[in-house]
Amino acid sequence: GQNIDQPTEMTATEGAIVQINCTYQTSGFNGLFWYQQHAGEAPTFLSYNVLDGLEEKGRFSSFLSRSKGYSYLLLKELQMKDSASYLCAVRDSNYQLIWGAGTKLIIKP
Amino acid sequence: GAVVSQHPSRVICKSGTSVKIECRSLDFQATTMFWYRQFPKKSLMLMATSNEGSKATYEQGVEKDKFLINHASLTLSTLTVTSAHPEDSSFYICSAKGAVYDYEQYFGPGTRLTVT
Numbered sequence: 001g002q003n004i005d006q007p008t009e010m011t012a013t014e015g016a017i018v019q020i021n022c023t024y025q026t027s028g029f030n031g032l033f034w035y036q037q038h039a040g041e042a043p044t045f046l047s048y049n050v051l052d053g054l055e056e057k058g059r060f061s062s063f064l065s066r067s068k069g070y071s072y073l074l075l076k077e078l079q080m081k082d083s084a085s086y087l088c089a090v091r092d093s094n095y096q097l098i099w100g101a102g103t104k105l106i107i108k109p
Numbered sequence: 110g111a112v113v114s115q116h117p118s119r120v121i122c123k124s125g126t127s128v129k130i131e132c133r134s135l136d137f138q139a140t141t142m143f144w145y146r147q148f149p150k151k152s153l154m155l156m157a158t159s160n161e162g163s164k165a166t167y168e169q170g171v172e173k174d175k176f177l178i179n180h181a182s183l184t185l186s187t188l189t190v191t192s193a194h195p196e197d198s199s200f201y202i203c204s205a206k207g208a209v210y211d212y213e214q215y216f217g218p219g220t221r222l223t224v225t
Contacts, residue, residue: 004152033214042202042216043153087152097214099152 002026004100006088011106012078020073020086020103028093034062034073035087037102043087046073075105083107111137113205115217122193122224130188130220132203138183139205143214144176147200159186193224 003025012018024032031050035043049055049064049071061074073086085102092098112135122128132142140161145153157165157178165178175197177189190197202219 040200040219040221042204042219044216045213048213089153097155099154101150101152104150 002092002098004088004090004098006086006100006103008101009104009106011108012075014078014080014107014109016078017074017076018078018105020075020088020105022071022073022088022100024069024071024088024090024098024100026090026092026098029066030091030093030095032062032064032071033089033091033097034060034071035089037085037087039084046086078107080107080109111135111205111213111215113139113203113215113217115203115220117220118218119221120223122222124194124224125192127189127191128193128222130190130201130203130222132186132188132205132217134184134205134215137205139186140183141206142180142186143204143206144178144186144188145202145204147202147219149200153202156188190222193222195224198222198224 006022033048034046036046037043047062049062054063059076064071085104087102088100089097114133116131142159144156146156147153155168156171157167159165159178159180161180161183167173180186200219204214204216
């Protein structure tokens with residue numbers, strides 16, 4: 001079956017760095033996405049990786065290793081507004097998005 | 110950036126009634142829209158893929174006659190929950206495929222449905 005694994009919850013301190021991991025097992029691979037979702041709101045797009053390596057976008061970076069079925073989202077200089085759930089999603093061979101359950105990130109002052 | 114709206118944002122209805130949720134792409138044409146359902150603290154569950162001018166493609170386990178989807182124009186898709194029951198209470202989110210990059214998907218703000 002298809003599976004996306006990410007930690008349920010993480011806690012970090014304002015100003016620090018946090019890395020949210022995502023491992024996947026899917027039938028085929030056509031890209032990996034990271035979304036941010038605040039409570040009660042719809043997800044917003046953060047990043048897209050289809051080739052191995054690191055994609056940097058401001059305070060957020062996303063890394064992909066296709067051979068390991070692994071990605072991480074790196075958040076630097078954490079701000080209180082970064083408290084949210086972070087969803088990892090993989091597009092499979094049928095171009096369907098397979099979603100992880102999300103990682104709730106709690107930022108403490 | 111691309112904007113997708115949903116209406117209503119919250120709705121409370123009585124068991125047995127039907128509810129229509131609208132999803133609009135405001136500044137781009139969306140040939141493909143997706144409808145998701147999300148339970149509290151759970152992942153997004155794709156319900157159906159809606160293509161303009163054709164019948165929606167439903168995921169396994171999603172009742173076509175209960176969740177009616179219409180994508181009559183390039184900017185509007187609707188989801189009608191027919192004969193709603195309390196177990197249909199959920200957060201329903203639509204998204205539209207980006208017009209430029211096919212990996213982009215823009216989400217509406219979601220609709221919180223509560224069936225009493």
